[in-house]
Each structure stands twice: as structure tokens, then as C-alpha cells.
Amino acid sequence: MRTSHLFIRVLKILGLGAYFTFALGPIIWIAMMSLKNSNDVIASPPKFVFTPTLENYKAITVGQHAQHVETLRPDYPKYFLNTLIIASATVVVSLLLGTFAAYSLARFSFRFKEDIAFTFLSFRFAPELMVILPLYIVFQKTGLNDSYSGLTAAYQLVTLPFLIWVLRGFFEDIPREIEQAARVDGYTWWGVFRKISLPLVKPGVAAVVILSFIFAWNNFIFSMILGGERTQTITLGILGFIGYERVLWGQMAAATMICVIPELILAFFVQNYIVRGLTFGAVKG
């Protein structure tokens, strides 16, 4: 009995070890890569031991030239800023549009309610290009291509259904009787919404905002097709380090780290809501 227990424990530890090596190995490798100089990066076989340098980070942020290696013009800060602008604007617009819709879908019963709700959801399950390609043509005609406002509008497809569904779940979690109590206490529905419902879903809203921001930040396909030189986002920028004529692994790694670290920090704040968010509120984790 005892020995088999021990055996199972060892097996468990081995299993977890294997999985987490697989899960974290690539990130650690990229982090290491971002600290390698241009020779170490392309060393074959790859180097595990090297002298760390920040030259990749310098190259992509302030454009400092490293020895013998051509660097891109440091567009990276611009991409970063672009993404920041578009993702923030997207979240703000979604929040303005979505909060009331979520509340209304959570609290009131009206005709077509479930149909409307499912239509929102169905965009989550549609192939992105199905909407983006025609949108591209519409944008070309209206001149919205490569504009912040155009991208912000298009990004609603990423964040709005998500925000509505998850927030709806949070509103549904408020016991109905609490709102009824406030009605009886003499408040209009608007007063109840402002004084009771909204404060109670505050943590939910915070989580939804952060997750929406991350999703917008991570998006690639929208900005690839609908964006352009002016509005190029960070994901597209990172892809740009790998071209036909040159491959800048080290700078790509550094750009990746800069792109990823802020959102990982954000994600850790809302990790308790992540399952709920990723399943559109289906699992209340």
C-alpha cells in the first residue's frame, strides 16, 4: 500500500514535470534568446550558456545599432503605441455599448431575447475572414482602411460578444431580490442599476475589461487585413522581424517579451476569472 502510494506520487511528479517543461520551455527559450547577441542567436547548435546582453531590446526601442548587424528603424514603439490606442479604444467602446445590453439580457425578459443573445455569441464561432474580407471592401470604399476608428469598430467583433456574454453572467449572479428590495425602497430601475447592480459587478467588469483588452491586444488577423502602415499593431510588427531577406531572431524575441510581459501581468490579476471569461461565462470558475 505504502510503496504503491510512493510510486504513484513519483509518477505524478514526473507527469507534471513533463507537462510544465513543455508548457514553459518555449517561453524560457525565447526569453533567453532575447538576451543573446547576434552571433549567439544564430549559433548552431544553439547555446544554452552565453553572456546576456540587452542589445536586442535597445535595437527595437531606441534603434541603437549593434555591431555588424543592420537593424530596422525602431518602429516597434510606434506599433506598441498603436496597439495601446486601438485596444483601449476598443474596450471603452465595447463597455459603453455592451454593459447595458448585458444588463438588459440578464434582467429583463422580452421577445427575441435569446435570439439576440445567441446572435452575439455566434460571432465568436464564425471564421473571422468571413466578416473581415467584405469589411475590407467596405472600408476601402469608405476610406476607413488603415484608420484607428475603423480598426476600433472592427475590433468590436472580438470584444463586444465576449463582453456582453460574460457581463450578462455577472449581472445574473446578483440575487434578483436585492434589486427588488431596492425598487421597494424607492429607487427607479436606473437608480437601482447605478447604486446596486453596477457596484456589485465591479470586480466582474474589471476582469472583463482586462480580458477584452488582452484579446484586442493579441489580435492579428483584423489588423493584418484592415490595418496598414499607419495603424500597424504589435503582432504584425513582430511578424515583420521575420522577412524573406532577413531574419532577426534576437530582436523578434525581445519584441515578443515586450509585447507579452505587460499582458501577463494583467492576466495574473484576473486569473480567477479567466476560465469564466474564456468560456463566455459558461463555467463560473
Added chain:
Amino acid sequence: MTGYALRTQSPNPPHRSLPYLLTLPALLALIGILYPFVLGVYYTFTNYILTEPGNIRFVGLTNYIEIFKTLDFWKAFSLTFVFAGSVVIIELALGLGVALLLKDAFPGVRILRSLLIIPMMIPPIVSALMWKVILLPTDQGVLNHILSFVRFPPIAWLGDSATALLSLIIIDVWIYSPFAILIFLAGLQSLPKEPYEAAKVDGASGWFMFRKLTLPLLTPCIVLVTLFRLIDSLKVFDIIYATTKGGPAGATVTLHIQSYFEAIRWFRMGRGMVYLFVLWFLCFIFSKALSRLWTKVLMR
């Protein structure tokens, strides 16, 4: 508390029009999205060529018929399903397995659970690039280098049509298995404790309990993971675009990628939209069926 959401009917609103008024802005945004969607469906019936925007002709079902006759379509079609099927099965198994290992408390388990979310929070396109580096052919790639310690000959991974799809599956599993793990973990943690204690007192073995209690109780989780992962992997785009771009030699061309080639690379908007419409239709059917199944298993 962990649990599943069930939608319940709600009583009447203060004013009949209020709910519509509140939903209206979002609904308008929705219509803004629906318009291009409808436009896209219309394009499938035209010979729209991107370079000749002035010359759009209605051609009926010609695009569909032509495409269904090509081998390319059916190759992309089956490739899409092979990819999605393998990914879903591997992620379900891996997800349940790792979740079972992470279920019980032990020192450090909280840290491990938080580290889990990392791959999911990184932009998929960036994850794919990271893996492209790791899977570099010859000894330059770190994976090949590590494998060489156990006398494994270097593999071209993404560069070889024999292993390209497998490489993509590895990348997808890397990104999304945490999703399955987290859902299974939430499911396992919300399992009622008492039936297990009752089974223990009744004298059941661990395997017996897993088969008779755990697996049936996790059905909602299994359906949910399948729903999200199946749909998302049917419409996979980012990771293929970042790594193989469909290559080598068309070994990784899925419906989504093919539609991109048709519409953007070869300017054949009409044909591209047909691919997309087929893909959309598949996603729609599966999402509808699985979400219905999910409500059903929730009602049990």
C-alpha cells in the same frame, strides 16, 4: 464557488421598450457586423475579382460548383478536419490528465495553476513564431538539438510536408491545452465531495470511482472543451499563417488559409468567400449542435 451558468427566465421590465432601448446600441453594432457578413454571402454568387471592383457580375452557383469539383477544396476540407479532430482529442486527453494531477493540493500547486495561463495569454501568432524558432530544421533548432542527445536525427518539422501538420498540432496543443486543463480543473473542483466519500465507505476503488463518478460528472466539461476547441481549430488561421503559410507544398492548407489565398493573394473574392461560407456553415452547425448538447447535459 464553481458551477455552470443556466439561463433563467426573468420577470417583466419596467417599461416594455426599455430592454430594446438598452440593447439597441449593441444591436446596431451587430448590424454593422451583419452587413459585411451578408455582403460576403452575396459575393459568393459573384465573379468578384479584387483588382476589378467595377466588374462584379452575378454568376449564381458557379463558384460553388467549380470549387466543389476541385481537388484543392476537398484536400483543404479533409485537412481542416484532420487538424481539428487530432487537436480536440489530444487536448481533451491531456487536459483531463493534467487537471487530475493538479486537482489535489500540494506545495506549489497554486503557482503551477497560475503559470498555466501563460501560453493562452500570449498572442497566438507570437506563440507560433516562438515555436518556429524552436522547431528550426537541422541542429539550429533547440528541439532538434535536445533530441540529438537521445540520438534522434534532426527533423525539418515545419519544413517537411510529412511533419508540418504534426508541428502545427504541437503548437496548437501548446497554446490551448491550458484551456482544457483549466476547464477540467474547474469541473473537478466543483464535483460534490460526498458521493466520493460515500463510495469510499462503500468500498470502491479509485479506478471504479473515476469510471462511475468522475467521467460521467465531467460530461459538461467535455462538451464545453469540445465546443470551443473544435470550432476554434476548424477556423485556425494565425498559427499557420505565422509558420508554414500553407506550405510546404500545400501540406497545411486549411479552408481558412485557402480562402485567404483565393481572396487576397489571387484576388478571387467570390471564390474566397465560398470557402469561407462553407467553413462558416460548418462552424455554425457544430456550435449550434454542441451548445444544444451542452444545455441538455446541464439539465441532465
Added chain:
Amino acid sequence: MADIVFQHVRKCYGDHEAIRDLSLEIRDREFFVILGESGAGKTTTLKMIAGVESVTSGTILLNGRPIENLTPEERDCAMVFETYALYPHMSVYENIAFPLRAPGRRIPENQVEQAVLRVARILGIDPFLDRRPAALSGGQRQRVALGRALVRRPAVLLMDEPLSHLDARLRNEMRTEIKAMRESFGTTIVYVTHDYSEALALGDRIAILHQGSIEQVGTPSQVFRRPVNRLVAESLGDPPMNFLAGTIALDQNRAVFATGDMRIPLPDGPRLRRCVGKEVYLGLRPQHIRLERHRPDTLFSLPSKLFVQELLGDHTVASVSVKDRLFTVLGKTDQAYSIDEHLYVTWAPEHMYLFLENTGETLLAEGD
């Protein structure tokens, strides 16, 4: 000051008819209790008065004025919810002050403070005013909910099973306390409960609600001693009344209750004579039945077999099978019987109830 009148009120949820044709008059400053099992429509009735549930058809009059089209904030009702429905993000003080701070009331803050402190003192919650509801015990939350309802001196105070989530001891204490405070409320009170002893203890009048219809309205002693039907009789009393099926027959020109070959004489009267041949239930309250080892010298007895006996220290509860029914018997004795022992149940004739089988209508009540 308020009286409430229900006129043919119906409430449907989809196809389900929660309240069917409810007509009711609740008098000014009355303590009115609605008693019923869960799902009987009690809470719905209350919420229709409060205005958080709509009325499907019919009218509710408050002081003679129809209110079914008024929003909740326009009616002067306060409500204590079963779940207390305290605002979790506010302190106890803010919870109680909340109704006073409603925009429509425009009460200056110093008056709000006075009112809150006064109510908090009466209810003994002044030490916790800074706490959040989560940091309170069940009894304390209950008091806060009560305080929030009372602070604005509403015309109508609605209470929805306010004690059901408290443990037995605390429930009795709070019941006594509500009874003691009711004069100081000075409002009409509509109180919903499923606990008959709460209803009897608190109510000036009680309405027994069953599946959306009112069975009987009356004072506690009316509904307890003279229930109009079997349902009412069964819902008041713990353990509940025992019933035995039989028929009314004529034996030597006297009405008797006949079950099997047993005959039990009934008090003679034209009403019972008219029912000869009808299927009926004999009703006996557990505390009115005695157990005897030997056949007692009375016509009011039936043979039985002991199913199980529970000795409770100062009294006993015995279950005996009479015919094929289980009877509960409450007794003071500490006489212990053995399982399956043959016993006789016996009772005094004035404690018999008789109900028609098909309609449940009472033919005979205590003291008839």
C-alpha cells in the same frame, strides 16, 4: 395607514397559474399572515403588493386606489425578504439609510441619521452599524433587513418568511420579538410563512393559501379549531392531524362513522344525516389520542399495532398503524410499548373531526 383589497387577482408565469382568482381584504393596521406550503403562491402575492411582480389580471387596491400600474417606488410599501436581500457592498448603516436616501424622498442627511440610529437602537443592532452584512450572523442580518423596512415608516410592511433561515432557537426568539414590537410598527403587516406556529402566534388573521387559491381566512383560533376543510386542518398542527378513511352510515337510526367492520358513533344532526353513504375522513389530532393496552370501555376506540415509539423524555410520540394508516399519538406517559404490540387508540368524542372525501369540506369540527 393602509388597507389592501385584492379583487379577482390572477398571476401567471407562462402557462403556470401561480395565483388563481384571489380576493382578499386586509384591514388597516392588521397583522395579516398568509400561510401555505412552498409553491403555494405566498411570495408572489407579497411581491404583487410590493410591485416587483406584475398582476396578470384583477385589481389590487391600496386605500381604495388601484395600484397595479404603479411602479414599486410609487407605492408606500416596505418589504423584508426571505433571503434578507441586504446590499452586500454597503455597511449596515448605509443599508438602513438606503430607503431614506431615495431621490424621491429628499430627506436631509441629519434626519436620515436620526432615523437610522433610532431604528438600530430599537432592534439592538447599533453596535454593528459599520459592519458589512457578510460580517453578521443570520439573526443580525434579519434585524438589519427589518430595520431597513421599518426606518421609513411605510404604510404597509411586507414580510416574506423572515425567520425561515434562522435556527429553531433563534426563530422562536425573533418571533416573540416581532410580536412584542408589532405595536410600535403602527403599520399594516402582511406576513408570509410556511410555519403554522408562526402564523398562529403572530397573526390577527390568517389566510391559508394552497396552490394559488385561498382556502380559509380567519383568526388563529377559527382556523385552528374550525377549519373549513381537510387541507386547512392538515396544515395546522405538528405532528399533523391523523386521518382515517371511512363512510357515514346509519346504525340503529344514528349516524355512525364506518370503517371496515368498526362503527364509531357521531353526534346526531341533520347535516350528518344528509351525508349518509358519503365517503369521509375521520380526523384526530395527535394530542387528543390516548393509547391503551386493553380494549377501553368506550365506543371511541380502534385497534392498532405499534409501529414505533419515540420516548422524548417528558413526552412520547408513538406511531401506530390503524387499518393501513400510520397514526401519530402524542402522550405524556412514559409507558414504553414494544414494537408491533397490539394497542387500542382512543379519544374523547368532542375531539373528532370529519371531512368529506371528495371536496374535503368539514362536516364536523371540535366541539360540534
Added chain:
Amino acid sequence: MAEIILSHVSKRYGKEHGPFAVKDLSLRIRDREFMVFLGPSGCGKTSTLRMIAGLEEITEGNLSFDGKHVNDLPPQSRDVAMAFENYALYPTLAVKDNIEFPLKIRCWQQSRIDEKVASVAKALQITDILQRKPFELSGGQQQRVSLARAIVREPQAFLFDEPLSHLDTKQRQVMRTLIKRLHSQLRKTMIYVTHDQNEAMALADRIAVMHQAELQQVGTPEEILNDPANAFVAGFVGEPAMNFLDVEIRMEDGGPAWIAHVGCRLAELPVTLNPARWQAFPPRLQAAIRPHHIDFSVTRMRATDLAAEVGTFESLGERGVLTVHLQSQDVTILTAPDQTFCKAQPLWIHCPLEHMYFFSKETGKRLHLDCFDRRATP
């Protein structure tokens, strides 16, 4: 056959010096006895039960079944069956599969299983719901199924963890009767945990009252009710609760000693009583008396009557509960249901000495005057 002996059993959760969930509990549960653990929530009664079941490790002390040390035996080897508070049915299995689950594990033949399940289902009147799933059943039905699952194994002992607490009053009454009946038919050791003193009184051969992780008293229902070992037991058992009054014993030279409550005479001690008995009592005492033992009258009948004022009167159908205000506190009196009182009406109450209990105010320990035989006056 199962005699279960706990000797000096303790349980702590978590850290070594964490609070005790159960502290130094010694108890002998006789073979075929119906033992009830009674106490408020958090008193350690469920932990004790779970230790007996093997679901919780024993921190300290010894547990034995029929003289066999079982501390380290896993639950499945202890041959006990357990019914849980929330029934713990296997949610995905039909009722029949639930009941035969323990037999399936023991690899019984299907024909024998069917026979056994049918007979148990009949005894518990669940034959017609065998094909249903647990979520389709009412609470009472679920608990019947869980009892059936326990009985079907024919274990040495049954453990019940508050099995009736989620049922409504009527169902609770019915199930209580059923469990009592099962005990007399099966003749097996049963251990039952509850916070409901009524249930405890009704079911138990003996009751173990627990409070704050410690055993307070073990005895028959009658002993617990009429001879409480301390103030906690006295206050916890009985409905409505016992009245407690702060008292002191006084004596003026020569005269008889009397019991005083805020200066008023409450009762006189018999002159035959040796003063040494009560002189050893601590100075601060509590006198306790049950609501149905207090007499009241409109006029003063005795020198020891206390002046009171009517607070509330609740008529509960079969009985009435009268709350009166004394100078310092409220007192509950049980009366006939058909009394009428006016609010604030003056009343004289009388507490007969033979029904009074005395407890130390500090420790709550029972103090005996020993001038009455308690057993003779239930």
C-alpha cells in the same frame, strides 16, 4: 456485532497547534445501541462521526471496533455504512444503480443483487422510483435511497450525518419514524449526528451532547432532559429553552436560607437541608427552570412569588407561550393555548424549588442541593 469505543480521541485540522475540532473524547457505544451525537454546529459531532467512518484521520487517541484497533483502517475495511446530510447519491446513476453500487463492488451475482435490492426497496417504499435519476427525486425520496444503499450491504454499524436536516417538517417526521423502526428491525449499532434536540430525544437510546469540541454529557434522553450535567446541556435541550436567572443564596440569622434573584425571594430552602451543602457553592449562581414548570397567578399567593409584567402571549394551537418581564430580564412560561392576557398586565410567578437547577455562573457546572430526587419528578 459492533461495539465502538473511542478513547481519548482528539482531532485537529491543519496545523499542529490549531484549534481542536474534537478534544479528548472518550465514549463507549454499545453493540446495537442507537447513539446520537447532539450539539450546535461546529461542536465536533460530525468530525467524530467521520473519524469513526474513516473519512478523517484521528489526530490522537484510539478507536476500536469490537476490541480491534481501527485507527489506520481505510473506510472500506471498516464495514460501516453512512448516510450523508445531502444524501451523497451518485448523481449520474439511476436509483437502482445507486443501491446496488456497494454490491457491485463486492462482485455479487446479478440475480442475488436484484433480489436484495428489491427487498430493500420494498422496505423503504421506493420500488416505483428505482429507474429514476437522483435529481428527479424529492429530498425525502433521496434520503430513502441513501438509506437503502446503506442497508443493502448489511454492515456492522450505520452512521448518519444529519440525514434529515434538509427535509421539511412533515418529511422529517416520517423519516424519523422510519429510521427508528429500522433500528429495531435491523438490530445494528447506529450512530446519528444531529443538531436538533427533538430528533435526538426521539431516536436515541443514549445521547452524547457535545459543545466546543468537548463531550458535555452522555445519557438517556430522560437523563439529559431531567438531569443535565451543566448549564450548556440544560439550555440546549428542551423547547422552549430553559429560563436562567442569576441568583444567590442568602441567610439571615436564625431564619431559613433562601434563594434571591435581584434581591427578591425566589424560593426558600427546606430547613432540613444541611447548610454545608450550599455554603460550598460559588458565590455567583444561576438558577434554571423549564418554562412548563413555572406557575403564575394574578394575585400574590406566596412570599416567594416574583412580580412580573406580561410581555407577549403567543397561542400556538396546542399550547401557549407567555413571555413576561421581570425586573431584570424576560422569562418564558408555557401555558394552555386559550389564555387571554393584556399587555403589561401584572402577574405573579412562582418557581417551585423542586424544579430548579443550579449552575455555577463561572464554569456552568451543575450544583446539587440534593434535597429532591430528580428522577421521581420528570
